[in-house]
Amino acid sequence: MKDILSQAKAYLCVCLLLLIVGCKNNEGNYAKATNNVADLTSLYVGFLSKSIKNLNQMKGSSLASQKELYVNARKNFKLAEPILAFTDRNNYKSLNAPNIIQVKGEASKDTKVLTPIGFQVIEENLYEETIDTTVLNRAIKVTSARLKLVKDNVMLKLKDYHIVWLLRDEITRIATTGITGFDSPVLSQSLKESSYAYQTLIDIIQLNEHKFKNSKVKQDFINALQEAQVALSHEFNSFDRFSFIKNHTNKQLQLLIAIQKDWEVVFPFEMALSNNMRYLFGEDAINLSYFSDHLSDTTNLVDKIEFGKELFNDVSLSKNYNMACATCHVKDLAFTDGRKTFDENQTRNTPTVTYAAYQRAFFMDGRAGSIEGQVVGVVENHNEFNMSMDSVVSRVLSNDMYKTKIESLYANKRIDYNIRHAIASYIKTLNTFNSKFDRNIRGEENTLTNEEKFGFNLFTGKAMCATCHFAPVFNGTVPPNYKDTELEFIGVPQTTDTINAQLSSDLGRYNVFNTPERKHFFKTPTVRNIAKTAPYMHNGVYNTLDEVMEFYNKGGGAGLGIKNEYQTLPFDNLQLSQEEIDAVIAFMNTLTDQEY
Template sequence: MTHKIISQAKTYLCVCLLLLTLACNKKVENKYKSIDEPLKEVENLYNNYLTKTISSLDNFEGASVEKQKEHYALARKNFKLLEPILAYSDKGNYKSLNAPNIAIIKEEDINDIKVSKPIGFQVIEENLYEEHIDTLVLNHTVRVTKNRLKLIKKNFLLNLKNYHLIWLLRDQITRVATTGITGFDSPVLGESLQESSYTYQTVIDILKIYENNFKSKELLNQFVSLIEESQKALNHDFDTFDRYNFIKNHTNPQLEVLLKIQKDWEVTFPFELALSNNMNTLFSEETINKNYFSDYLSDTTNISEKVVFGKELFNDVSLSKNRNMACATCHVKELAFTDGRKTFDKNQKRNTPTVTYATYQKSFFTDARVGNLEGQVVGVVENHGEFNMTMDKVIERIMSNEKYKEKIKDLYSNKRVNFNIRHAIASYIRTLNTFNSKFDKNIRKEENTLTAQEKLGFNLFAGKAQCATCHFSPVFNGTVPPNYKDTELEFIGVPQTTDTINAKLSDDLGRYDVFKTPERKHFFKTPTVRNIALTAPYMHNGVYNTLEEVMDFYNKGGGVGLGIENEYQTLPFDNLELSTEEINAIIAFMKTLTDL
């Protein structure tokens, strides 16, 4: 009897263990199912839009021009619906497919220069809406674009953790505000407002897919409501759209709520990209992670003391051969760290650029020949028209100064004196960006002092006048948001003098002198327009003394408008047809960017 009871007990125990195992397995299965299902839904969303984009382009060749325009419009719509996911998960291909109709040039070194024709939607759009269509070029571009999309679909792999989703959403909100509403990638049709609305729809769809991530459903509803309100606002005429109020009352609130969402989801980030993990406004010193632009991210110990040391070196004339020139000699604080001259002296052929906001770039000097601020210091030291020294001589002088010698020893644990000197100066320059101008304070709702003219000026700058398609918010330079991987170079046709009747192109070849690439003749880096009221004269050669002259140049259509013909000019317009009132408004806006 006892053996029977024991046997029954064993059987019962085995059954219990089996049931428990099955239950556990089911819980594990459900757990993974709950994780995998949203990702699968996002994949389906992605594949759906990608398939529709390809399908529309498949129907393109052989159709009538009117039908081709219909197929293009549908392909472009689905590409924009695809944008938030593609632009995050496959940045390189997204950039290629959404590139402007300008030759793509990769200059790794003098022996590795690649020049290729652009592909993608902007190129199709420009060719399709030409008065006389080159069918061969158009069809080729469509085929290459379509094949690239098919390749993307074939190699598709999506891996989104919660922090990836926050980055994706933050990127798209920023992309809409900085390039979407400016017309950056809709060069002919000007459909960028409607297209931005499409991208917002995908943002809503993704949020709803991840509904179970939310502890607070109120946050989800609040965010969706904000996006839907933004979509309503975007249903507007391009030229008269109020971009100032859109960013102030739509973009910034979206970023604030997104910050609450990442706290609600208890998201932790493994690192920080260009956009700060804690940004809650587009216009703030905390918006962009300035360390992202440095090659020396780990060197942040004693950083405040290094900045002070760097400032001393920046102002020290002993770093130059004749002990008569410091960085501050050409970069005068009261002039937004410029010098107020056309060129510093007869030995220089280029105007002194501001170093305010210089940290937010991926290339330095007006011809973009150096990749970081530390490298720029070497360029100044070795320039015969500037310090006219070697870094070894600079080290010798600094190390003979007991105070400096002691500071280097105290502040830097390594023995790389050359690097430490350059890093200290660069660290100081990286502090010269406050985002504290009249414009910044108003768009952050800290003040309400912008005039109607100044607001109109920003709206024109970021809209009809197309300034913001090269000078991107919030830095207003040529480093492209939201990834900030590239600082653009442009050829705008700057003349040698102010003679508008017999205008001649400036003889400075710019970027060409670095690698001798013919397609880069007269290309220069796009500078910031922050503090522009203090940095006259303007352009790489200081040809214009006033902002009125600068605006007249752009309004005419750059060099081409002055009769300087060149196939490589990159301005996205023939002329702007701005009225005097509109020009004055843009200038009034630019003056609100002063923060020194």
């Protein structure tokens, strides 16, 4: 019961605790609020003000001056990023969003299609061969106004655990999106901008130096950030991201634990990132319960997982006693089935359920919000279990062993949910982070080849794979907050015909809410265990990773001549050599986990 109550408290209070705008200083068991609010506010407001000033000066300036002013505005935005992203996530997300339309409110039937704003929009328009001044000036005006709104409403009051969370978030953001080029689509200034963000972390530590009992802990952390800044002074495409994460990111995370011990920080709960995160690529890096259904509990969890595994493999849950979850999700194939589609009645390829726990949307079109909800979809699908949940409950209760487990493991009467919870609990164990790559980047072994390391550096750099497949899970759930699982339109063709390519007829997300701007959008899957999960894409059109890489290298559907308005790939084509393609594939092959 204690676990349930603490989890409920976490999800009900998270917004209040993280907003940190105008909150009162509460005395109690948690760490004291910082005594230097004015200095921190002054630092933050200064960055925002300089960014706004540079944006405002762009209007009416020459093109050369506009570009210089933009770079300065962006620099100050990135200096503000650690504080802005933590205290005002929604505005940060809007200001740093990619230059693609945003669709909001589908689930509530209050759908809004929003024109993007922010720095990426300005950057992409400012560096076009032919500039649409109307679009550019609107983006500048709206971005400046949004920043002014943020600045005019700043009231920071960060407690010690907030500061630690902020530091951990930014360290993770730099490693997972910052150094990948995610938000510098044209200038590729990501490495320099990551150095700016590190500088603000150094400033925050120095503003809080009075909290350190051990000055060495403070200096070790500052030194680590400064060493990372030196490493970031490098050309984008040739930057060694593998060594950076292994030698710098992991070190920073471990030193952050030393800080929270020195400050005697008491956390009220965990956010998406573990409060004791030591490695970016570790099993304990991301708080798995953060993704759980709010009705979940962790009592008797080991037994519930075993019960869920039995149900996962039981054909009696399907109408004709001929299909279990494991029928399509075969363990030896990383829980896929090796087929283009399971049978002639299915239209989509069977995805892996490994690492499925780290998502906010389920099924390829994102129509379910939890694994428990996905189970219902499988049960009720006429081409799958073809049952009702009431019928599944009846079959489970007719099994004496299952009935006993339901009664002993679950104290309530929500039997249909309990069944789904047990299956979900088992699926949530299929995330081992024990692949060859994981073991190497944690420093546990030194077995990666130069080609495999090169492939990772391409994947997270020039090839731009990691701008959609975010480390460390390599799926579309965006770190470090893990609030959103992205859906993309990449233009997957119906067949492998590259001469007369036709777009896949599957409308994807559109079929869920009939939003025209969501036609052919699909969830970004994990590439972990990808060596075992062929064929690829939602329709299984590609049998090999070479074919997948060729598709991306040409620029997705657009590169095949498929005309579309909403393709979301952040590039026209990749211009990768065959050697580079081979290296990316070699890296992806290192993401195969050991036995589950």
